Amino acid sequence: MTEDLKERTADEEWLLAEGFDLGALDSKPAQPIVVDAGQIDNVDPTAYDRITIGWSGGKDSLALLLLMLEMGVKPERIELHHNLVDGREGSTLMDWPVTESYCEAIAKAFGVQITFSWREGGLERELLRNGDATGPVFIPDGEGHRKIGGDGPPGIRLKFPQLSADLGVRWCSSAGKIDVFSRYLNNHPKFTEGRTLVLTGERAEESSARAKYKVFEPHRCDLRQGRKVKRHIDIWRAVHAWSEQQVWDIIKRWRVTPHVSYLLGWSRASCRQCIFSGKDEWATIRQIAPAEFNTIASYEQRFKVTIHRKETVVQRADQGVPFPVDPYWVEVANSRTFNHPVFMDPWVLPPGAFRHGCGPT
DSSP states (O other), X not given: OOHHXXXXXXXXXXXXXXXXXXXXXXXXXXXXXXXXXXXXXXXXXXXXXXXXXXXXXXXXXXXXXXXXXXXXXXXXXXXXXXXXXXXXXXXXXXXXXXXXXXXXXXXXXHTXXXXXXXXXXXXXXXXXXXXXXXXXXXXXXXXXXEEEOOOSXXXXXXXXXXXXXXXXXSHHHIIIIIHHHHHHXXXXXXXXXXXXXXXXXXXXXGOHHHHTSOSEEEOTTOOTTOSSXXXXXXXXXXXXXXXXXXXXXXXXXXXXXXXXXXXXXXXXXXXXTOTTOOHHHHHHHHHHOHHHHHHHHHHHHHHTOOSSSSSOHHHHHHHSOOOOXXXXXXXXXXXXXXXXXXXXXXXXXXXXXXXXXXXXX
């Protein structure tokens, strides 16, 4: 058994024990069709009934959208799906306030559909679990959303996700993203009709672990051989072989304004208060989002467990140097409405490009 398979199996066992639904774990999907990195000619996205892009709003998912358009996929067949990590119940603990509006602005500009899902209460509710079940998930349903789950076993968190490849302790990815997206794919009836191609933006250049990912295979929620319910869902990591230069090149070609995080100096558009933030990121967060920074610092004191294990966020920020941020972009980042033009002319490479990133490996 490979180390990758061992890690995935351990992750899935933990997620199942927590009451998560990772989809099709008891099915027997077809053998993966492996496409070598870079050989995109072997995959024809126009042959699918729908393209669903795992849409963070970051540069790699933006590159996926632009690539699909360049490959001739009609906009009406493309869906951007974004997981709201803070939920919609009022928490502001983790994400950039402007992200949801930015994602909507991109979708509107390109004439593609955008949908959202989230776990009730977001990551903050999960963080504060103390004898409660993991919160239910809201997935798109008609003009609104439908609640799924929330009846799992009681549990205790009272600890931030930890810096680890193990999803059992880095639970922000599993609880806030993986499971939420899987619930959507497993429970919306449209995915039982026709063929779906899911796109995600992992790139081999990012880490040795991501370099091992298959470029093309049946999605974990695929159920094409199901007896009662059938779902034909493939996943294509279409920019897996791309360099960061290639990612920025396609964004420049379309003159798209990147997520404001890059314009402030961040190398990634994940959560603003991402657990993988470096010292300079924490110093900048303390400067531009003091309320959220102080809340995280107070939670560390309350839980007596820090994110970094050895240092508090205050200690990390004290050792860092804030990015030289433009006040205009700080205002945009802290807004709930993205009012800046979607297209830039002239297009300018953002300060965060090619900067050493902080993120899961």
